[in-house]
Amino acid sequence: MGVIGISLIVASVVWVIFRPPPWLTPLQVLLRWRSTGSTAGAIADADSGVGDTKAKARHQGSHHGEEPGRRAEPGTQSQNRTTSASSSDPDQHRRQVPLGRRDASSASSKQEPAAASMPPPPPPFVVQPPAIIDPPTITEPDEQTTPKATPASLPSIPVPSFSLDDVPLGPTPSRAAAAPSPAAGGPTLSAAAASLGPMMMPPPPPAGRMPPPAGRMPPPSGRLPSLAQFPAANSAQRARGPTPNRGPPAPSSSLGLAPPPTHSSRPSKPNRKVLLTPGHSPLDWARISGPNADLRGVESSTSYLRVTPSMLKRMTGRKGKDAWMALNGKVYNVTPYADFHPGGVPELMRGAGRDATKLYGEIHPWVNYETMLAACLVGLLVEESEGSNELDQMD
Numbered sequence: 001m002g003v004i005g006i007s008l009i010v011a012s013v014v015w016v017i018f019r020p021p022p023w024l025t026p027l028q029v030l031l032r033w034r035s036t037g038s039t040a041g042a043i044a045d046a047d048s049g050v051g052d053t054k055a056k057a058r059h060q061g062s063h064h065g066e067e068p069g070r071r072a073e074p075g076t077q078s079q080n081r082t083t084s085a086s087s088s089d090p091d092q093h094r095r096q097v098p099l100g101r102r103d104a105s106s107a108s109s110k111q112e113p114a115a116a117s118m119p120p121p122p123p124p125f126v127v128q129p130p131a132i133i134d135p136p137t138i139t140e141p142d143e144q145t146t147p148k149a150t151p152a153s154l155p156s157i158p159v160p161s162f163s164l165d166d167v168p169l170g171p172t173p174s175r176a177a178a179a180p181s182p183a184a185g186g187p188t189l190s191a192a193a194a195s196l197g198p199m200m201m202p203p204p205p206p207a208g209r210m211p212p213p214a215g216r217m218p219p220p221s222g223r224l225p226s227l228a229q230f231p232a233a234n235s236a237q238r239a240r241g242p243t244p245n246r247g248p249p250a251p252s253s254s255l256g257l258a259p260p261p262t263h264s265s266r267p268s269k270p271n272r273k274v275l276l277t278p279g280h281s282p283l284d285w286a287r288i289s290g291p292n293a294d295l296r297g298v299e300s301s302t303s304y305l306r307v308t309p310s311m312l313k314r315m316t317g318r319k320g321k322d323a324w325m326a327l328n329g330k331v332y333n334v335t336p337y338a339d340f341h342p343g344g345v346p347e348l349m350r351g352a353g354r355d356a357t358k359l360y361g362e363i364h365p366w367v368n369y370e371t372m373l374a375a376c377l378v379g380l381l382v383e384e385s386e387g388s389n390e391l392d393q394m395d
């Protein structure tokens with residue numbers, strides 16, 4: 001084991017000698033030692049110096065394997081040792097290698113002049129081979145790796161973005177870009193641009209996508225929300241609407257105007273709704289004409305009347321009389337509803353005092369008058385002969 005350790009130490013020393021770049025301090029030490037003229041002794045001293053440093057470090061309790069500290073130490077210590085070695089090598093060995101004194105003592109006792117080359121201390125270092133191996137080998141790669149890490153970090157900055165965006169293309173583009181192949185470079189560049197595109201695309205796509213869809217699909221979607229705002233902006237569209245309705249003068253305008261003419265019939269019937277006074281909205285009427293409401297305008301005790309046409313004709317809403325209206329055989333007192341009629345009182349009164357079934361059906365057959373006027377139901381429209389005298393009695 002001792003021999004192996006020594007061989008390792010020697011090999012490491014030789015390695016350090018032939019690989020000066022990493023350790024400049026050793027070179028300087030060696031040069032100085034060479035200048036003194038004792039290369040072998042210098043080597044031995046260097047070895048012993050390294051061992052001493054480690055030994056000292058251990059004795060001092062500094063178990064740090066940090067290279068910088070060791071680097072600084074070997075230089076200074078080696079220098080000190082050069083002087084000390086030139087002055088007294090054996091003393092150094094004794095001081096430096098307390099553990100290996102036994103072995104070293106035997107070696108030094110055998111050959112004092114070659115004590116520097118033989119470094120008895122090495123044997124004790126054999127116990128610490130890993131520590132010896134670590135400094136040189138690890139220090140070099142560490143120094144080299146650190147500079148490599150910097151360049152790697154620079155490319156790494158863009159790489160992550162590419163790789164993240166385009167998983168397959170991300171890593172390849174950077175390498176492919178480095179590749180000299182033109183074709184590959186082209187696609188790679190495009191791929192890189194594409195990869196950048198996704199990142200940068202988000203902002204542009206909206207603009208790019210907006211125009212095309214705006215012309216095709218989006219217009220409906222985007223305008224759908226705007227449809228809600230049509231009332232205000234519709235003025236312009238409605239202006240267009242009427243023009244097509246006036247289409248006849250502009251038949252050659254377009255085929256799309258063909259359908260509007262049919263709608264022209266609708267515009268012919270302008271919205272004749274009136275502005276209802278406050279408190280006369282449909283909801284207000286619904287609240288007033290509840291299920292238990294009685295708006296007939298007759299005594300509550302009075303049952304449903306059999307209303308003859310003559311009787312109905314007198315209830316026109318004039319001269320202080322209520323307005324009765326016959327709709328599909330039922331007679332309603334529409335007076336209470338007059339102020340709630342969206343079409344206005346005059347329009348409603350057009351059907352007062354008569355059978356307005358036809359008129360009503362012409363205007364808004366979709367309106368459910370039966371429910372709306374349930375509280376206003378007076379009676380049934382009957383033949384003249386079948387009429388009751390209740391109304392006359394009321395008069």
Ligand code: HEM
Binds near residue numbers: 343344373
């Ligand atoms: C027969 C006589 C009646 C005439 C002449 C008449 C006339 C009108 C007119 C011109 C409008 C406006 C239509 C529009 O431009 O939107 C209208 C709306 C309306 N009328 Fe009458 N009306 C009559 C009877 C009634 C009766 C008896 C009721 C209720 C039971 C009624 C309930 C309504 C309602 C709810 C609306 C609004 C319809 C809608 O918004 O679509 N009308 N009416």
